[in-house]
Amino acid sequence: MTFRAEIIITLKEGVLDTAGKAVSLSLRHLGHQGIRELRMGRVVAVTLDTPDEASARTMVETMCSDLLVNDLIEEHRYSLEKI
Amino acid sequence: MRSTVIIFPGSNCDRDVLRALEEHTNGSVTPVWHAESNLPEETDLVVLPGGFSYGDYLRPGAMAARAPIMEAVKDHVARGKFVLGICNGFQVLTEARLLPGALLPNKSLSFICRPCHVRVETTGSPFTCRYSMHRVLQFPIAHHEGLYFLPDKEIENLEKNGQIIFRYADTKGNLSEASNPNGSKNNIAGIANAKRNVLGLMPHPERASDPLLGGTDGIGMWHSIQSWIEEREGK
Numbered sequence: 001m002t003f004r005a006e007i008i009i010t011l012k013e014g015v016l017d018t019a020g021k022a023v024s025l026s027l028r029h030l031g032h033q034g035i036r037e038l039r040m041g042r043v044v045a046v047t048l049d050t051p052d053e054a055s056a057r058t059m060v061e062t063m064c065s066d067l068l069v070n071d072l073i074e075e076h077r078y079s080l081e082k083i
Numbered sequence: 084m085r086s087t088v089i090i091f092p093g094s095n096c097d098r099d100v101l102r103a104l105e106e107h108t109n110g111s112v113t114p115v116w117h118a119e120s121n122l123p124e125e126t127d128l129v130v131l132p133g134g135f136s137y138g139d140y141l142r143p144g145a146m147a148a149r150a151p152i153m154e155a156v157k158d159h160v161a162r163g164k165f166v167l168g169i170c171n172g173f174q175v176l177t178e179a180r181l182l183p184g185a186l187l188p189n190k191s192l193s194f195i196c197r198p199c200h201v202r203v204e205t206t207g208s209p210f211t212c213r214y215s216m217h218r219v220l221q222f223p224i225a226h227h228e229g230l231y232f233l234p235d236k237e238i239e240n241l242e243k244n245g246q247i248i249f250r251y252a253d254t255k256g257n258l259s260e261a262s263n264p265n266g267s268k269n270n271i272a273g274i275a276n277a278k279r280n281v282l283g284l285m286p287h288p289e290r291a292s293d294p295l296l297g298g299t300d301g302i303g304m305w306h307s308i309q310s311w312i313e314e315r316e317g318k
Binding site for chain 2: 014016019022066068070072073
């Protein structure tokens with residue numbers, strides 16, 4: 001089976017997000033005054049060939065802990081879609 | 084004393100480190116490519132140099148920390164041997180979990196490339212034993228991700244255990260926000276592991292090891308490591 005996983009990685013609450021701060025400042029300068037907080041992150045899109053959904057989920061979690069996410073400063077969530 | 088300098092794709096300070104070690108220590112100095120799985124026999128010191136390993140993709144140091152040679156480096160650390168990570172090398176060491184913490188983008192969001200001052204926080208380490216306590220050194224910095232981060236509770240432990248080896252300071256050794264170029268917690272410029280055989284620092288001692296480069300304060304670090312090894316291991 002083929003799955004498309006979209007993994008979203010963001011900095012944990014309390015970890016200074018300097019890029020997010022700069023972008024939110026820039027948006028405010030453009031007149032967007034209602035921004036309470038803006039956090040930046042990254043998206044990793046992976047297409048997987050696995051026997052079933054459970055093994056696709058295991059594979060995503062293992063890739064996150066092996067390399068994609070530094071759990072001292074980052075957290076992640078993902079969606080999985082069968083294609 | 085035998086030294087090994089690891090070269091990752093994207094390392095760019097390896098030649099500076101090789102030269103500093105050749106000039107200021109008395110043993111062999113060997114470059115080793117990251118894809119190797121073994122260090123040269125009887126290596127005492129491994130240096131992970133500065134640069135932009137793997138283009139800094141994902142997170143600085145993340146992929147280099149998983150390179151084949153890093154298993155041998157971890158084994159080297161476990162045997163009580165010495166490892167020094169400079170700039171990107173420091174980032175690699177945190178990503179490899181050989182040192183606690185992480186290096187985040189500078190508070191200013193700018194790439195900072197200029198001389199800075201650091202204060203020696205302990206002389207009881209293999210990397211600083213030939214300096215005097217609280218001596219102020221001028222080392223250049225050149226980084227975008229140099230803000231040292233660790234949760235407050237764990238920073239307290241670093242402080243208690245004397246693992247903070249260098250702090251950013253002014254020329255007189257005073258610590259302030261103005262003397263902290265990147266917003267690092269507690270002005271931290273360099274830390275060691277609990278056993279103090281692994282040091283990571285953002286400033287570049289190898290770029291302050293020759294008068295032609297504008298400074299010689301880094302020479303003390305090479306002499307420190309050499310004398311520590313000579314005194315304890317008779318090399």
